[in-house]
Amino acid sequence: MTTPLIEARGLVKRYGTTDALRGASLRLLPGEVLAVTGPSGSGKSTLLHCMAGIVRPDEGEVRYGAERLDQAGENRRSTLRRTDFGVVFQFGQLVGELTALDNVALPLLLAGTSRAAAHKSAGTWLERFGVLGQAGLRPGEMSGGQGQRVALARAMVTAPKAVFADEPTGALDSLAGEQVMTALVHAARESGTSVLLVTHDAQIAAYADREATVRDGVVETEDEPAAEVTR
Amino acid sequence: MSTGNVLLGLLAAGPGHGYDLKRRHDERFPEARPLAYGQVYTSLQRLVRDGLAEVDATESDGGPERTTYRLTERGSLTLRTWLGEPVPPAPVSAANEIFAKVTAIIASGFGDPAAFLRLQRAAHLARMRELTAVKTVAGAPLSAVLSADYALTHLDADLRWMDNAAQRLGALAEEVTSA
Structure with a gap:
């Protein structure tokens, strides 16, 4: 069996008196696109947050290689989110004052890359997502779909091992959503990046290689991995 | 037609x-x-x-x-x-084999309706993945894209119905077994 890139086991997460997760387990394999689906309130976003090291579970383990993300401190987890993981939410959360180019270059600049090299790389990723023409625009000057493609370029610019996308098309109409998903899946396959895609929309889940369904804080079903994930 | x-x-x-x-x-x-x-x-x-x-x-x-x-x-x-002229809206309820099977599973006791719906979801999604691959291949003609979209939206409608049904299996079982 393929060694997972990230493995969650028996995650429990409580918010106040609500149990968002009640023993959820999931494996994200290297290079796969995995859709996590379920009704709203099922715990699928909390599962993503735990596996991306955004929050720590109250119980259970999150293994990333030899590391335990559930035990890692905030500094280490935040470094990982800049270097090894990319994150995209429903609303891209781009920096409003910066141009698309500067937004995408930002993670590289934070990691100490020179300005020229960061901009060059950012331009390449904007082009791959079909938004190079918007390089000089600020988020408020772009359409929702363009903004999400810029957010994806920013998530991919550090060549992460995994991208975590939480309802990345949730605020888009279906054609814009289609462009965002096609761009994401093509880019991930080309670079061998794993994608954990949280969505309530089966048509978006159909872009993934397999599906895990979440209900009441547990993973109810998880498709078997394909014998060989084709790239 | x-x-x-x-x-x-x-x-x-x-x-x-x-x-x-x-x-x-x-x-x-x-x-x-x-x-x-x-x-x-x-x-x-x-x-x-x-x-x-x-x-x-x-x-x-x-x-x-x-x-x-x-x-x-x-x-x-x-x-x-x-x-x-508009195309007559299809009378889908009459030909819903998924619903027929769920009801028959409850009535006969042969199997678990929730497990059946999960199996059906996996089959639907597998088909939806194939259709998505057809429409996202580079240079796919618009005719292929729109045909695939038509099938995808119908399969998606089935899935939504199945989600609703899955949440109401208990009540359905009462109705079926009391009839």
Whole structure:
């Protein structure tokens, strides 16, 4: 069996008196696109947050290689989110004052890359997502779909091992959503990046290689991995 | 949708012989079932009989004879009428095999309806993945994209229905077993 890139086991997460997760387990394999689906309130976003090291579970383990993300401190987890993981939410959360180019270059600049090299790389990723023409625009000057493609370029610019996308098309109409998903899946396959895609929309889940369904804080079903994930 | 109406639509683009029309159709709707040549031929005869199409020319180019057909005034009017009418909304509830199986599983006790719905979801999503691959391949013609979208949205509607049904299996079981 393929060694997972990230493995969650028996995650429990409580918010106040609500149990968002009640023993959820999931494996994200290297290079796969995995859709996590379920009704709203099922715990699928909390599962993503735990596996991306955004929050720590109250119980259970999150293994990333030899590391335990559930035990890692905030500094280490935040470094990982800049270097090894990319994150995209429903609303891209781009920096409003910066141009698309500067937004995408930002993670590289934070990691100490020179300005020229960061901009060059950012331009390449904007082009791959079909938004190079918007390089000089600020988020408020772009359409929702363009903004999400810029957010994806920013998530991919550090060549992460995994991208975590939480309802990345949730605020888009279906054609814009289609462009965002096609761009994401093509880019991930080309670079061998794993994608954990949280969505309530089966048509978006159909872009993934397999599906895990979440209900009441547990993973109810998880498709078997394909014998060989084709790239 | 009758083959006759389809042929009237194809003839509206200009006269053609049977094989031409079949080719036009199959190229335009690559995801649809190809028109059977025999069906095209008999439908053309019927259109001629009803005065909706007529023989345009008979050519032989040294090979076998080929008859070219064209639309008549009446055929054009029939086509116009057909294109102006809405397609009857399909009576899907009558032909819902998924619902029939769920009910029969409950009534017979042969299996678990929730497990069946999970199995059905996996089958639907597998098909949706195939269709998504068809429409996202680089350079896919719009006709293929739109055909795939049509199937995808219908499968998605099934899935939404299945989600609703899955949440109400308890109440359904009471209704089925008390009847």
